[in-house]
Every structure is written in structure tokens, then in C-alpha cells.
Amino acid sequence: MKPVTISTLLFFCKMFYPVSTLDNGIGNSPLLGWTTGERYPCLTDCINYPDDCISEHLIRTVADMLTLSSFQEAGYQHIIIGDCWMDKMRDERDRLRADRNRFPSGMANLSSYLHGKNLKLGLYMDLGAKTCGGFPGSLNRYDLDAETLASWKVDVVVAGACGLTSYIDINKAYPDFGSQLNRTGVQMTYVCEWPFILNKKGGGQANYTAVAKTCNYFRISDPVKTTELLTQTVQNYNGYWYLYKDVVGPGSYIDLDQLVVGTSSLSHDQEKFQLSFWAIVSSPLLVSCDMTQLNSRSKRLLLNEKVIRINQDSLGFVGRQKLSKELVTIWTKPILPEGSFAVALLNTNIAGLPSQTSFQLSSLDISGSARYNVTEVFSGDYHGVFKPWHYFNCEVEPSGALLFQFIAF
Structure with missing residues (x-):
């Protein structure tokens, strides 16, 4: 470890x-x-x-x-x-x-x-x-x-x-x-x-x-x-x-x-x-x-x-909302392995077009020199390596969600 x-x-x-x-x-x-x-x-x-x-x-x-x-x-x-x-x-x-x-x-x-x-x-x-x-x-x-x-x-x-x-x-x-x-x-x-x-x-x-x-x-x-x-x-x-x-x-x-x-x-x-x-x-x-x-x-x-x-996750943490970008709320939860976290993007808009969302990882209280391999849980799509000062961009369907693992390494 x-x-x-x-x-x-x-x-x-x-x-x-x-x-x-x-x-x-x-x-x-x-x-x-x-x-x-x-x-x-x-x-x-x-x-x-x-x-x-x-x-x-x-x-x-x-x-x-x-x-x-x-x-x-x-x-x-x-x-x-x-x-x-x-x-x-x-x-x-x-x-x-x-x-x-x-x-x-x-x-x-x-x-x-x-x-x-x-x-x-x-x-x-x-x-x-x-x-x-x-x-x-x-x-x-x-x-x-x-x-x-x-x-x-x-x-x-x-x-x-x-x-x-x-x-x-x-x-x-x-x-x-x-x-x-x-x-x-x-x-x-x-x-x-x-x-x-x-x-x-x-x-x-x-x-x-x-x-x-x-x-x-x-x-x-x-x-x-x-x-x-x-x-x-x-x-x-x-x-x-x-x-x-x-x-x-x-x-x-x-x-x-x-x-x-x-x-x-x-x-x-x-x-x-x-x-x-x-x-x-x-x-x-x-x-x-x-x-x-x-x-x-x-x-x-x-x-x-x-x-x-x-x-x-055996750490036992309970996630909470960290950001709200118009109708998309962004939630985080610390998970294993150490220093990693899950991120959920929930689109509370029940109709219309998908919502475009962008945020900096530091706005989720992530700081330091850690790097993260990012994968969307449902699709299995790998989104690359991110650092705390990087911006993250995605599109969320109406009344839909994206769930990510940010795995520290």
C-alpha cells in the first residue's frame, strides 16, 4: 500500500x-x-x-x-x-x-x-x-x-x-x-x-x-x-x-x-x-x-x-453533493484503493436535451499531486488520466446519470 x-x-x-x-x-x-x-x-x-x-x-x-x-x-x-x-x-x-x-x-x-x-x-x-x-x-x-x-x-x-x-x-x-x-x-x-x-x-x-x-x-x-x-x-x-x-x-x-x-x-x-x-x-x-x-x-x-x-466500499463513507451545475448535481464518495473516489453526475432535468457539464477536479476538494485513472462505470469507457487542476467535461441525459471511478495511482 x-x-x-x-x-x-x-x-x-x-x-x-x-x-x-x-x-x-x-x-x-x-x-x-x-x-x-x-x-x-x-x-x-x-x-x-x-x-x-x-x-x-x-x-x-x-x-x-x-x-x-x-x-x-x-x-x-x-x-x-x-x-x-x-x-x-x-x-x-x-x-x-x-x-x-x-x-x-x-x-x-x-x-x-x-x-x-x-x-x-x-x-x-x-x-x-x-x-x-x-x-x-x-x-x-x-x-x-x-x-x-x-x-x-x-x-x-x-x-x-x-x-x-x-x-x-x-x-x-x-x-x-x-x-x-x-x-x-x-x-x-x-x-x-x-x-x-x-x-x-x-x-x-x-x-x-x-x-x-x-x-x-x-x-x-x-x-x-x-x-x-x-x-x-x-x-x-x-x-x-x-x-x-x-x-x-x-x-x-x-x-x-x-x-x-x-x-x-x-x-x-x-x-x-x-x-x-x-x-x-x-x-x-x-x-x-x-x-x-x-x-x-x-x-x-x-x-x-x-x-x-x-x-x-469497506471505508464506509457516505457520499455527499459537492457541486450543482444548473440541473446537474455532482456527488463524491471516497473509496478504495486509498485516495480514490467515486463521482456521480445526476441530471434532475426530466425532459429536453442532454446537459453539458464541465468542472475542475479541485472544485470537488481534490488537491495535491495525485493522478487518477477515470472510468465510467456503466459503459466501461476509460476517460484517461486526470490531475486535480484538470477540467472534466461530459454530457448527461435528461433524468439520467453518469457514475465514475477516479482511481488514484
């Missing part, structure tokens, strides 16, 4: 290293996997929709697709089941149970099936009396439900709070349930919708220091269903950066919600936009799509090794 230079240290220090994240030994890199999410929104009619309902059949099919294709090899190992997996009634011991018709083998057996394939199981819960879909919530049963999840060997717990209305109750519920998860002695990654729920219910901004000390990942935004929501996510993230800039990083990453790559929601350029932004800010990459119908272009995007490497 080459010696650390003053310019490298200054660059990293300018980006910050978080100091207030949850230290429970997990959540040190963004989640990578698949979720029922928007593609399978609480569909429980398995008679008319046997392949699309939330069921054991669906989850086993996805597990087989991940392991038989290249996804597991690329790092996709989490399968997250959203709302509506539960039975409408608890069992005779007041414990949660999976719907007995849709999950005939039970959740413990399904968990064992996934673990046998080196995959991990995640389940959605609600901290109120009912889930968003009207299924049993965990209110007044946090200890019992945490024990149940542990007995099933669940790996990831996603906690919503549709069933809570009081801001005081919401702010108390997440730490309380997190404590019960920890008391089981079983390591379970804790994904909180805490800031998102507070904002949706008019409760203002969350205490992000408390959130980061409680949750491995915390959701802040709506699911992306349209181009407008995609660009709005970028604008909101940057606008509220000051609230969570000191607490994000390994142990507590921001969750921008699911990827909709491979669905009909976004164009190919917009899929690159979403992947670029999620990768540069170290959000979980959890795709919600029909794995059996995934088109080849979207599959190549999701399996792009360089995108995944940027997202999962």
Missing part, C-alpha cells in the same frame, strides 16, 4: 467519519438483496394470483433465482418480506405466526430453507396495534415478538409504525423494540422507518442522534414510483443533509427505500440514475421486481460489479 499523503488525509477529513452510529456488530455495509416491496404490495389472493401473492412459494422462487443466477455471487443475499405475511390472528400462546395457507411450512422452516442457501431472511413488523395492511402489530408485545423472531432465526427486522399516532409513542417505541431485539441475544439487523413515519404523521424531524444509536438503517423517503419522486429524493436528501450528516456510516446507514430497477416505473436512464444515487450515498440496494421476468438490460445494471463495489 502506498504511503498516506497529506492531501489524502485532508480529503477524507473533509468528508467526515461518523461517531454516533449503532455499535452492535452488524450493519457495517449497506444491505444487498431483494424485497417484496412495491412489486408485491400486500397481495394475499393466492387462488387468482398464485405466482404473485405474498407466499412461501414466491419467496422460495426468489431464493432459487438468486442462487441459480449470478445475483448471490454478486452479493445479493437478503430476502425481505414486507407487510401481509402474517396470519390475521395470533396463535393460542399469543405469538405471531405466518399465514397458514400461504406459508404452510411456517416461518422457521422458510428461514432454514434460506439459510441452507446462504441467504438471509428479513421480516416487516409494525410497532403499533395493526400493520399498514391490517395485520397484527406488536404493541404491548415487544418482548414476545422479539423472542418469536429470534426463535425463527430472522436476520433482518424492518419496523414500521402505521399503528401508532402519537409522536411521543413513536419516539419511544423504536428504542424499546430495539432493546427487546438485543435482549434475545440473537443478532438481528434493525431497519427503522422512524424518521419517515414521523414526517408522514406531521411529527417533524426525528432526533437523528437517537435514531442512529438505535437503528442499523433508517428510512427517510417515499418509495420511488415516478421520475418526479426520484429527483425529489435527491433534492430532499441534500436539503436535509445537515440533520444526519454527523451520524450516518457503518452501523447506521440511511435507507432510501427499495430499488425499482427491472420494473416499468423507470426508463433505462432513470434506472441508472437511481442506482448511481443509492450507490454513492451508501443506501441499501434492495430491488423489488419480478425476478423471473427481469430484462437483460436491468439485470446488467443490478449485477454491475463496480456499482456494487462503490455501494459496499
Whole structure:
């Protein structure tokens, strides 16, 4: 490894290293996997929709697709089941149970099936009396439900709070349930919708220091269903950066919600936009799509090794916006090897002609005598060797993105 230079240290220090994240030994890199999410929104009619309902059949099919294709090899190992997996009634011991018709083998057996394939199981819960879909919530049963999840060997717990209305109750519920998860002695990654729920219910901004000390990942935004929501996510993230800039990083990453790559929601350029932004800010990459119908272009995007490497980079930095050139925002993230960084150019203009963009590397807080080999991640095009005083010129499609690796040497 080459010696650390003053310019490298200054660059990293300018980006910050978080100091207030949850230290429970997990959540040190963004989640990578698949979720029922928007593609399978609480569909429980398995008679008319046997392949699309939330069921054991669906989850086993996805597990087989991940392991038989290249996804597991690329790092996709989490399968997250959203709302509506539960039975409408608890069992005779007041414990949660999976719907007995849709999950005939039970959740413990399904968990064992996934673990046998080196995959991990995640389940959605609600901290109120009912889930968003009207299924049993965990209110007044946090200890019992945490024990149940542990007995099933669940790996990831996603906690919503549709069933809570009081801001005081919401702010108390997440730490309380997190404590019960920890008391089981079983390591379970804790994904909180805490800031998102507070904002949706008019409760203002969350205490992000408390959130980061409680949750491995915390959701802040709506699911992306349209181009407008995609660009709005970028604008909101940057606008509220000051609230969570000191607490994000390994142990507590921001969750921008699911990827909709491979669905009909976004164009190919917009899929690159979403992947670029999620990768540069170290959000979980959890795709919600029909794995059996995934088109080849979207599959190549999701399996792009360089995108995944940027997202999962072990330095643990979270990218931030450095420049705005009219409608193109420019984001940077330090990555390995030492002194290198990723750069995302996001065109928030959703119509019209491509945007021409030019900037000097020094405007990204890059200085010193380092040289960089520059490659665009999606096309694989090599752009040459650049130094901090050089100008960089490129063209970005409307609602599209370019993602670069600047590798120091």
C-alpha cells in the first residue's frame, strides 16, 4: 500500500467519519438483496394470483433465482418480506405466526430453507396495534415478538409504525423494540422507518442522534414510483443533509427505500440514475421486481460489479453533493484503493436535451499531486488520466446519470 499523503488525509477529513452510529456488530455495509416491496404490495389472493401473492412459494422462487443466477455471487443475499405475511390472528400462546395457507411450512422452516442457501431472511413488523395492511402489530408485545423472531432465526427486522399516532409513542417505541431485539441475544439487523413515519404523521424531524444509536438503517423517503419522486429524493436528501450528516456510516446507514430497477416505473436512464444515487450515498440496494421476468438490460445494471463495489466500499463513507451545475448535481464518495473516489453526475432535468457539464477536479476538494485513472462505470469507457487542476467535461441525459471511478495511482 502506498504511503498516506497529506492531501489524502485532508480529503477524507473533509468528508467526515461518523461517531454516533449503532455499535452492535452488524450493519457495517449497506444491505444487498431483494424485497417484496412495491412489486408485491400486500397481495394475499393466492387462488387468482398464485405466482404473485405474498407466499412461501414466491419467496422460495426468489431464493432459487438468486442462487441459480449470478445475483448471490454478486452479493445479493437478503430476502425481505414486507407487510401481509402474517396470519390475521395470533396463535393460542399469543405469538405471531405466518399465514397458514400461504406459508404452510411456517416461518422457521422458510428461514432454514434460506439459510441452507446462504441467504438471509428479513421480516416487516409494525410497532403499533395493526400493520399498514391490517395485520397484527406488536404493541404491548415487544418482548414476545422479539423472542418469536429470534426463535425463527430472522436476520433482518424492518419496523414500521402505521399503528401508532402519537409522536411521543413513536419516539419511544423504536428504542424499546430495539432493546427487546438485543435482549434475545440473537443478532438481528434493525431497519427503522422512524424518521419517515414521523414526517408522514406531521411529527417533524426525528432526533437523528437517537435514531442512529438505535437503528442499523433508517428510512427517510417515499418509495420511488415516478421520475418526479426520484429527483425529489435527491433534492430532499441534500436539503436535509445537515440533520444526519454527523451520524450516518457503518452501523447506521440511511435507507432510501427499495430499488425499482427491472420494473416499468423507470426508463433505462432513470434506472441508472437511481442506482448511481443509492450507490454513492451508501443506501441499501434492495430491488423489488419480478425476478423471473427481469430484462437483460436491468439485470446488467443490478449485477454491475463496480456499482456494487462503490455501494459496499469497506471505508464506509457516505457520499455527499459537492457541486450543482444548473440541473446537474455532482456527488463524491471516497473509496478504495486509498485516495480514490467515486463521482456521480445526476441530471434532475426530466425532459429536453442532454446537459453539458464541465468542472475542475479541485472544485470537488481534490488537491495535491495525485493522478487518477477515470472510468465510467456503466459503459466501461476509460476517460484517461486526470490531475486535480484538470477540467472534466461530459454530457448527461435528461433524468439520467453518469457514475465514475477516479482511481488514484
